[in-house]
Amino acid sequence: MALMLSLLSALVVLSHGHGGSLGCNLTLNHDLVSNENVVLLDQMRRISLSLCLDDRKDFRFPQQAVNGSQVQRTQAISVLYEMLVQTSRVFFTEQSSAAWNTTLLHQLLTGLHRQLEDLEPCLVQDVGQAESAAGKDPTLAVKRYFLGIRLYLKQKKYSDCAWEVVREEIMSSFSSSTSLQEGLRKKDGDLPGLTLN
Template sequence: MATKSQGWLWQICLVLLCSAGIMSLDCNLLRHQQSRFNWDSLQLLQNMGGKFPLECLEDNTAFQFPQKVLNPKFQQHATMAIHEILQQLFGIFSRNLTQTCWKRRNVDRFLNGLIPQTERLETCLPTKAGANILRLKKYFQRIQDFLKEKKYSACAWEIVREEGKRCFQYIDKLTVRMKK
């Protein structure tokens, strides 16, 4: 005969098992959510500034995205890379925008979209970081250094906005790798 405390224990175990199932289901659906999010973010970045100004072509630079990141060995490494890219993009696009002609509302919509997606990814991250995260940090440091060197000029921001669009193309490639 089960005691009252054993009944509570079984109920707690049942809740934990259901929660784990729901969380893993959410991580399995993450790839589909990520695909939609990538498209939406790309559109927001495009609408933020319109067409690329031709006078900014002379400032264009290659930031050299780390190609090793695009071929992760495990699904979790793809998830970690996407998470890191989104965090870095949030950090870059949330400061020193005074010289841009972008509407603040469009920038805020872009940034506000990054927050929930980053949080969704966090629930599916492994506890151990991969070597590719360091490569990504160096890549984004080059972008930040470029902005500083160009004194956060409007053209520098346009180039970084274009690079941000490329980042979502890289995220698309990583999203494909998220499936089991």
């Protein structure tokens, strides 16, 4: 069964690839996959968060790093990409496989991979510009945020409540990244090669 799911996921990923396109072209499909990932995270809920009040934690989400109006336009793609990489890293673990419904988890990881593939051509185009942009690199704040999440899970020994708190936190971070994507869409003309349909 696991092998069948892996093969099916590989086919889904390949069928939604860029077909060799070198341009940066994020379509509505990217937004749809993002919304599907939020729905999957919601469906993964196993216990009520009200049972985990003692486990609640403020992970200090780096709001400035994902605020579309404050992040340099050339860095926005890097921030989105880093959020997806780090989210995948949290859920692509042995402990995560033991905690969640494997079908939903597999679908989430496939969706995250599809989004990463969509962003890769944009990331390559913006690397030189982002490196020359003045100010701090907002992806560092995103990395620190997710490091805090991983350390929290380890400290809590990957308990059901810890996973529930993290699932809820990542759903919230996805909502913030959606606002960053909307900010990119508004600034579409200012990002060379970025087309959001």
